[in-house]
């Protein structure tokens with residue numbers, strides 16, 4: 001493996017320095033290199049792994065570009081030398097459990113979510129300055145590399161777990177979330193399980209969804225996309241997030257999975273909501289956003305997640 005990595009990274013020195021064991025989806029190990037520093041290498045032997053890692057790498061790049069929350073810098077994605085699967089090399093970070101930086105993570109996540117709307121405001125100001133002929137090209141705001149994104153989706157397919165998300169761009173969030181997020185999961189459940197109750201509840205729930213968003217104006221926010229407690233931590237100096245499955249969506253979506261498995265303290269939420277207060281109807285939409293993850297877990301890990309998926313659908317339909 002060291003020799004293979006030397007070739008791919010154009011390094012003269014590569015030495016394994018530890019195995020993180022990886023997560024539920026991929027294996028991971030760290031290596032010292034002479035030209036890329038210490039790197040963390042994720043390995044996955046599934047045939048779809050290349051697409052999954054390309055999505056993760058593009059997500060890390062997009063988040064890095066916002067300069068809001070620390071993520072590992074991606075280095076390279078390439079096919080596994082065995083012929084099936086893929087490898088993803090990124091900056092190694094010394095990640096410990098998230099403890100003392102909960103509040104900072106809440107604030108930084110909110111800043112990530114507000115980044116695109118700040119670009120919109122800035123763009124509006126630039127346009128009006130150009131309109132009045134008062135634009136100053138020496139202004140450092142002209143150096144901003146990102147521009148405002150006015151729709152929902154992402155340029156690249158990203159995978160929540162190993163399932164690809166349909167990130168095709170869409171102007172309307174309710175349509176995007178209903179069809180491309182929930183609909184895609186329910187189509188898979190129909191294909192694999194043909195579950196009659198899921199099908200019936202879904203046909204009722206679809207009609208209730210638009211009402212849950214009445215009066216809400218949603219600006220696309222760049223999301224981490226898989227922000228459960230296992231994908232956050234901290235270094236000695238700052239909070240860290242990793243393993244993203246990004247897309248532009250409703251900021252509230254991010255808190256769906258954060259709330260499912262724990263790992264985030266009151267300090268995290270209060271810092272977050274200081275910058276992005278809960279909008280009216282938040283609690284109900286929070287359940288709607290958790291539904292995606294229950295369905296995604298049903299599709300990944302089987303019928304153990306059927307009960308919670310159906311119960312949340314029943315509640316949402318009943319309360320509408």
Ligand SMILES: Nc1ncnc2c1ncn2[C@@H]1O[C@H](COP(=O)(O)OP(=O)(O)OP(=O)(O)O)[C@@H](O)[C@H]1O
Pocket residue numbers: 020021022023024025026027028040072090091092093094095161230231242243
């Ligand atoms: N850049 C990194 N540097 C050092 N260690 C890392 C890095 N990225 C991840 N790790 C470690 O490896 C473990 C697994 O990583 P990751 O969550 O990306 O794996 P996965 O199999 O894709 O994910 P999951 O279990 O969330 O589905 C993490 O819990 C973390 O301890």
